[in-house]
Amino acid sequence: MIHEKVDGNGVAELVVDNPPVNAYNVADIGTLVGHLRAYAGDDRVRAVVLRGEGRGFCGGGDVKEVQRAPGFEGILGQTRGSLDLSLAVAECPVPVIGAVHGYCIGLGVLVAGVCDILLAAPDTPFVLAEADNGATSGIVQAIGLMPEKRLRAAMFTCEPVDSAELHRFGSVLRLVPAAELPAAALAVAATIAAKRTNVIRGLKAAMAGTLGRDIRTAYRQELSYTFELNISGEARDARGDFVDGRRTGYLGTS
Known part of the structure; x- marks a missing residue:
């Protein structure tokens, strides 16, 4: 569930509350995209805070939903949603401030990577778990968080990058x-x-032109390899390991 509140200061607060781990399903993604897009025509909103309720910021995309869906419907819905949400944050006409606690995994890292400003709780792990889930995407978003060589290590190993390191x-x-x-x-x-x-709206637009990444083009290129892995069946097998509990250490379990 997504909760939205606009306060008297013109700050919109979007809170993801989807126990147990705040994994984003396709409906959650669509709701967030809808709110972020709507702010283009809402003069009340001057800044946005995006955060999670409960144990952590985001446990990634809803892998169980992807596995349950017939054929390739699940992976197509999740990847299209990931692109739409990345663009909605990056193209939101006002600054988006991410508030990250507990953990930030997979899709959560992609979202954090395109936020304008990040605050985080100490000892929060940021985990790019794509390799363990048969995916090859998220590079263009995550490059907003760390240098190239650190990003390569994070993606190849799926080992966490601590919030203190990102602060440095x-x-x-x-x-x-x-x-x-x-x-x-x-x-x-x-x-x-x-x-x-x-x-502020003009400044964000100017920054997008000068500092912005071509998220749409780069992400679609990255996804071509993810789609190949899904067609071959290897990605589904990798996600199966996660769903069956063989890879859950990102959330502090064995």
């Missing part, structure tokens, strides 16, 4: 205890929202 890179603005994280993110958003709306 400058990708995480501030490390904040988990209990204080929502308020801290809202405070950053309120600082931005207090500025002239048209200036």
Whole structure:
């Protein structure tokens, strides 16, 4: 479930509350995309906070939903949704502040990688688990978090990158205890929202032109290899290992 609230400062708060691990299913993704796209025509909204309720920010895409779907419907829905959500965050006309706690896995890292600003709780692992799930995508989004060589290591090994390391890179603005994280993110958003709306919207558009990545083109290229692995059956087998409990250590279990 996605909760949305717009406060009196012009800050929209989007909260993902999908127990037990905040894995994003296709419906969740569509709801988030709808809200983020709608802000283009909503002058009330001057900044956005995106966070998760419960144990962590995001446990990745809903692999179980992908496995249950017939044929290739699941992987197509999840990959199309991942692209749509990445673009919706990157193209949102106002800054999006991600507040990350607990863990940030797979699709969560992609979303974090395209947020304008990140705050994170100490000791939060960011895990690019694509290789363990038969996927080859997320590179263009994750390059917003770490240098190339570190990204290569993170993707090849699926080993976590700690929030403190991302803070040293400058990708995480501030490390904040988990209990204080929502308020801290809202405070950053309120600082931005207090500025002239048209200036901030113009500045984000200018940054997209100068600093932006061609997410659509690069992500589609990355997905071509994911689709090959799905056609061959290897990706489904890899996801099966995850669903059957052979790869769950990202969430602190064996």
